[in-house]
Amino acid sequence: MIDKLEMFIALARERHFGRAAEACGVTQPTLSAAIKQLEEQFGVMLVWRGSRFGGLTPEGARVLERARIIVADARTLREEMRAVKQGLSGNLRIAVIPTALAAVSALTEPLTARHPNIRVTVLSRTSVEILQMLDDLQIDAGLTYLENEPLGRVTTLPLYDEHYNLVIRADSPLAARKSMTWAEAAGLMLCLLTPDMQNRRIVDRHMAEAGAAASPRLESNSVITLIAHVQSGGWATVLPRRSAGPFLDGGGLAAVPLTKPSAAHKVGLVAPHREPHTPVLAALLDAARRAEFR
Template sequence: MATAATKRRQNERAEFAQGVPKVPRDPAARMIDKLEMFIALAREQHFGRAAEACGVTQPTLSAAIKQLEDQLGVMLVWRGSRYGGLTPEGARVLDWARRIVGDTRAMRDEMRAAKRGLSGNLRLAVIPTALAMVGALTRPLAARHPNLRFSVLSRNATEILQMIDDLQIDAGITYLEGGAAAGRMTAIPLYAEHYNLVIRADHPAAARAQITWAEAAELPLCLLSPDMQNRRIVDSHMAEANAAPAPRLESNSVLTLVGHVLGGDWATILPMKTAALFLAPDHLAAIPITEPAAEHPVGLIAPFREPHTPVLAALIEAARRLEER
């Protein structure tokens, strides 16, 4: 599967084939290339995988890292028979590399937008329970900017933060609680999750107006996997109710959970915005969960960088319009 870096290089080659003059790689451009390879190595923690992600051979990547070390006068990577991690100096250079490469991409995107209008690929990573609302952001942008493309990945909250740091995505939609992104991310609230028990419409509890967390814990549950923040939220509310659920199935896929609920005597717990996608055919019922009646804010996060790229600025503007509704 082609990586983002490989696709970017393919796009550049396509532009050259269409008559865009190819500019020789000057020392500054070569330095950016080395910093991108260094970021990839820190992310992949493996020389071979990092080389593949950058679309170069492993010897090329290794030589670039060595040249970067020679230019900076410090060792960046502990080496043995394999990658051994970053040195303290390497960790500091990684911060600078992300900043320099991010700013360089932002500058290139702004110049491209000035010449051609808003175009390119907007990369988003989204927690599974928020995938249902992504269209509220992407549809208006697509209508206003026909040359804009979108990549949407399902990831957990921790992965989204890391992918933003590693410049793999432009922005994420995730939980705003916990403070992990505080001070280093632009954060725009979009909505609050409210939790519902989702069961078959013919389940004995389907006619109830509400159900408690403790009662929900007694049902044969299928829940999101423990690496998902939604699952940690559900577990915390169960604990508040002195309940100890023992889910019979765990998955990182909402579709897997809903499929099991539809196919048998299972139940799951989902935010209402997600559950609503599956309620229309009247096969399922969603019952609000109380004691406590909890809500948790979800929003857009993006790197705290000024100026933002034109594409990211348009996304943030769309998110703020959605917030105001």
């Protein structure tokens, strides 16, 4: 039953029988048969069928909600039993907004040092994708913004505040500035994150509050791409200081605080709103409570 529910969750997520089968590591006929068996067991149709996947029926949507709970509980139980037998081990999957990727080592380093049998997978995703992946049981936790946009029903643990800076080459005349307004920054040759990123929506909002508008000449979903363009000369970008930190000393870059308005936005861990947490997730939350972010 659990395996069939996992296949059903994958189908609801992928909205395509072939992709769902691939994600589950089974053939498409095997997945189709599993969904059919679930429908026979529950006595209702779960999926609208035609020449392709047509979406979930109302009954399918209700089953999906319960399936996520059942599968999550089953995974937690399996991990608890493995921890009893083998000690704390397993793979921890964390999705992180691009601007927080430089901060995630403050969590993973002490976690893996304390629990050497835990393996960690870190994925770069948007804030919206992180919440969807939590719902679909694709990740164990996320590192994302805790304000600005609805989070839904999740457990949150605040970690630090983002403070925004204009990032430019260290040899730029602007690098000597003690601060710069958002309106001034809007007039530069900017490269920014893409509009699907919450950081970009924050940047756009603060520039609008300053009576200006961001008109980037280049957009990317990669912080590394933005940094590379700034290093090449002529470009500027807006990033939290923590994101630019690894490039400020040895990377030839400088960070000038942005003001009018002075802004800070809270970043933290989000995890499924379920108790108990898996042993591995509980260990991550414990590491997060102990972590110091400078």
